[in-house]
Amino acid sequence: MNARVLYRNARLLDPATGLDTHGSLLTDGTRIADFGPALLADAVPEDVEVIDLDGHCLAPGLVDMRVLIGEPGSEQKETVKSASRAAAAGGITALVCLPNTDPVIDDVAGLEFVARRARDVRLVKIFAYAAATRDTAGAEITEMGLLARAGAVGFTDGTKAIGSAKVMRRALSYARTFGKVVIQHPEDPSLAEGGMMNGGEIATRLGLSGIPREAEIIMIERDLRLVELTGGRYHVAHVSTSESVDLIRRAKRRGLKVTCDTAPHYMALTETDVGDYRTFAKVSPPLRGEMDRRAIVEGLADGTIDCIASDHVPQDQDAKRVPFAQAGFGVIGLETLLPLTLELVHDRKMTLLQALACVTVKPAEILGLPLGRIARGAAADLVVFDPEVPWTIDVDRFRSKSKNSPFEDRPVQGRPLRTVVDGRTVWTHEDTVP
Amino acid sequence: MTDQPDQSLRLPYRHLLGIEGLRAHEISLILDLADGYVEQSRRPMTKSALLTGRTLVNLFFENSTRTRTSFELAGKRLGADVINMAVDASSVKKGETLIDTAMTLNAMHLDALVVRHSDSGAVKLLSDKVNCAVINAGDGNHEHPTQALLDALTIRRRLGRLEGLVVAICGDVLHSRVARSNIHLLNAMGAHVRVVAPPTLLPSQIERLGVEVHHHMKTGLKDADIVMMLRLQTERMAGQYIPSTREYFYFYGLDYEKLEVAKPNALIMHPGPMNRGVEIDSEVADDIKRSLILDQVELGVAVRMAVLDLLTRDRRLGNIGAEGVA
Numbered sequence: 001m002n003a004r005v006l007y008r009n010a011r012l013l014d015p016a017t018g019l020d021t022h023g024s025l026l027t028d029g030t031r032i033a034d035f036g037p038a039l040l041a042d043a044v045p046e047d048v049e050v051i052d053l054d055g056h057c058l059a060p061g062l063v064d065m066r067v068l069i070g071e072p073g074s075e076q077k078e079t080v081k082s083a084s085r086a087a088a089a090g091g092i093t094a095l096v097c098l099p100n101t102d103p104v105i106d107d108v109a110g111l112e113f114v115a116r117r118a119r120d121v122r123l124v125k126i127f128a129y130a131a132a133t134r135d136t137a138g139a140e141i142t143e144m145g146l147l148a149r150a151g152a153v154g155f156t157d158g159t160k161a162i163g164s165a166k167v168m169r170r171a172l173s174y175a176r177t178f179g180k181v182v183i184q185h186p187e188d189p190s191l192a193e194g195g196m197m198n199g200g201e202i203a204t205r206l207g208l209s210g211i212p213r214e215a216e217i218i219m220i221e222r223d224l225r226l227v228e229l230t231g232g233r234y235h236v237a238h239v240s241t242s243e244s245v246d247l248i249r250r251a252k253r254r255g256l257k258v259t260c261d262t263a264p265h266y267m268a269l270t271e272t273d274v275g276d277y278r279t280f281a282k283v284s285p286p287l288r289g290e291m292d293r294r295a296i297v298e299g300l301a302d303g304t305i306d307c308i309a310s311d312h313v314p315q316d317q318d319a320k321r322v323p324f325a326q327a328g329f330g331v332i333g334l335e336t337l338l339p340l341t342l343e344l345v346h347d348r349k350m351t352l353l354q355a356l357a358c359v360t361v362k363p364a365e366i367l368g369l370p371l372g373r374i375a376r377g378a379a380a381d382l383v384v385f386d387p388e389v390p391w392t393i394d395v396d397r398f399r400s401k402s403k404n405s406p407f408e409d410r411p412v413q414g415r416p417l418r419t420v421v422d423g424r425t426v427w428t429h430e431d432t433v434p
Numbered sequence: 435m436t437d438q439p440d441q442s443l444r445l446p447y448r449h450l451l452g453i454e455g456l457r458a459h460e461i462s463l464i465l466d467l468a469d470g471y472v473e474q475s476r477r478p479m480t481k482s483a484l485l486t487g488r489t490l491v492n493l494f495f496e497n498s499t500r501t502r503t504s505f506e507l508a509g510k511r512l513g514a515d516v517i518n519m520a521v522d523a524s525s526v527k528k529g530e531t532l533i534d535t536a537m538t539l540n541a542m543h544l545d546a547l548v549v550r551h552s553d554s555g556a557v558k559l560l561s562d563k564v565n566c567a568v569i570n571a572g573d574g575n576h577e578h579p580t581q582a583l584l585d586a587l588t589i590r591r592r593l594g595r596l597e598g599l600v601v602a603i604c605g606d607v608l609h610s611r612v613a614r615s616n617i618h619l620l621n622a623m624g625a626h627v628r629v630v631a632p633p634t635l636l637p638s639q640i641e642r643l644g645v646e647v648h649h650h651m652k653t654g655l656k657d658a659d660i661v662m663m664l665r666l667q668t669e670r671m672a673g674q675y676i677p678s679t680r681e682y683f684y685f686y687g688l689d690y691e692k693l694e695v696a697k698p699n700a701l702i703m704h705p706g707p708m709n710r711g712v713e714i715d716s717e718v719a720d721d722i723k724r725s726l727i728l729d730q731v732e733l734g735v736a737v738r739m740a741v742l743d744l745l746t747r748d749r750r751l752g753n754i755g756a757e758g759v760a
Contacts, residue, residue, distance in 0.1 A: 194672050199638045200639050201638075203638065204643065205643065206554055207555075207576030208555075208575075210638055277555030277558055277559065318531070322533075322559075323532060323551065323554070323555055323556035325574065326553060
């Protein structure tokens with residue numbers, strides 16, 4: 001494919017360089033050829049397709065570093081195809097899937113399966129983490145070297161914590177050899193055991209067993225010691241408490257190789273959203289209190305929290321239309337990542353470029369992926385979006401196979417209009433609007 | 435023949451899922467009505483025709499003898515057709531979900547459904563899917579509203595009031611729906627509520643429910659009017675909350691010695707079934723001067739009659755039909 005496309009009349013945004021200017025961007029095949037305020041302003045060569053963006057934003061496509069797809073094993077909840085379509089509709093051009101499939105992605109064949117399914121579907125770029133321990137059982141580390149060679153972008157037991165300090169120490173030390181990051185689900189399994197929501201008054205009123213905030217705090221504290229011991233690269237997934245943010249802030253100041261992300265539900269919701277046993281608000285780690293939520297937003301604003309990941313965990317009706325204790329954990333997030341991230345901008349907590357960095361270049365850098373930038377020669381993975389347009393979240397229209405979103409009916413501002421992967425438009429807003 | 439209670443009073447709710455949120459006058463309305471049903475139940479001919487032709491289903495996902503029997507008697511004394519559905523006989527074991535069960539029962543046009551389930555919130559989930567009145571007979575560790583109501587009725591009939599009384603709720607508060615319902619009710623009625631238990635048997639931030647927290651019986655029972663003992667729910671415990679029942683009885687089991695610090699005529703309650711020698715000494719439990727335990731059982735039927743009467747008023751008196759949705 002050698003097609004050249006000119007995106008004209010755009011607000012060009014590149015969080016990596018701070019670019020924010022009115023202009024045009026030219027793609028040539030799968031790459032960005034050039035961009036700038038005056039690019040091809042006078043005359044456009046005949047073989048160039050011209051798309052007028054009507055002044056809308058043109059930014060690097062979103063990189064979502066935490067997505068559970070469920071294929072293989074839970075195809076009734078989400079497949080590579082449905083997740084790809086949902087991601088494209090959410091302005092996401094690259095996503096990284098978790099190894100918590102059945103079977104677990106803990107060997108090269110598992111990684112190759114995901115890569116093949118992604119090639120078949122060919123919508124957005126799909127990367128994968130490999131399990132840090134065999135079968136995510138938390139006992140023996142996986143063949144990290146071979147898995148890294150086969151494309152694993154990092155190691156994690158995904159939705160499960162690496163509970164044993166000894167195993168975590170080994171994982172950090174060994175992954176370091178191959179320059180890969182170890183990603184932790186920060187929750188002490190013994191403290192969290194049997195818990196269903198944040199421990200405290202609301203759990204007590206509802207008669208639900210609580211997960212103390214300390215389960216997360218203790219795990220991060222322990223892991224930071226191990227990072228210091230091993231020199232490994234450590235990333236904390238979906239931080240949810242104010243102390244977690246403080247711990248990571250201090251660790252960064254001390255120069256440790258530590259990064260972290262959070263998910264939109266920890267910026268936008270609290271434990272009160274569990275209300276009368278709303279299973280859609282059952283997530284792991286659990287939604288916390290208002291002070292925690294504010295600390296998460298603060299952590300994003302001051303850069304302690306590096307990125308925002310959707311933490312997309314699809315659950316079908318059978319897993320959510322049951323008593324709270326029996327319900328599965330998780331919310332879907334691919335199609336709400338951009339508008340919920342933009343809430344930070346509308347609430348004046350971050351600038352547009354800062355917010356975009358959290359969902360583009362920063363996750364890409366943590367994972368060592370050459371994505372999330374507008375640069376000459378870079379992959380033409382782009383999103384066109386309107387940051388202001390108000391709309392109401394309507395989960396029925398989502399492409400995701402599962403509909404477990406706690407954000408149904410939430411009024412938001414800003415939505416993607418077009419998603420471009422490797423120079424090819426994979427979705428436009430018109431695909432959704434009848 | 436029965437003297438028909440005033441049928442113009444209503445509760446503004448379709449279901450009774452918990453005590454939390456009920457207001458004092460609503461609780462009093464139930465208790466006043468229950469007082470009348472106590473008299474009915476004591477007559478040689480106990481049955482009335484209030485719920486003739488109405489169907490009550492007892493749906494118990496958890497074992498229960500006394501609560502189920504109490505609801506069954508309450509329904510029958512009001513003339514209702516009562517059907518008991520035990521879990522073993524139902525489709526739940528075949529993989530039917532709670533919501534399927536609710537939809538199925540709903541299609542049978544019941545008037546009232548009494549539900550007990552081991553999961554907190556399960557009764558609320560079910561109540562969203564049916565048109566009939568749903569009464570929570572205990573959901574997980576959440577609430578057991580009719581137990582709190584019968585406890586309140588028991589106290590009120592003995593002492594004439596609830597307001598201003600010091601009530602010590604002792605024992606396994608963590609696993610107790612009875613404790614939660616009682617805390618909400620007693621607070622609503624102006625009693626002073628204490629919980630007395632080792633910290634491992636207290637849920638986090640229980641003080642936010644408006645109770646005084648004590649870890650020793652000596653301070654917790656001081657000047658108490660009512661000592662409400664809770665059953666140590668070993669069957670609900672995942673893991674170890676106390677070192678042994680022997681140690682538990684030593685420090686938290688109610689005996690005359692621990693009772694000394696309470697008011698001289700302090701009364702003793704227990705929702706049953708009791709673990710004698712674990713949370714309560716047999717001597718105390720069987721002390722007819724101080725133990726209200728059998729009164730509780732008797733008044734339980736009357737309270738449930740009152741609740742069934744109130745929650746079926748709208749449909750009986752024409753505001754909604756049997757198939758109607760509020």
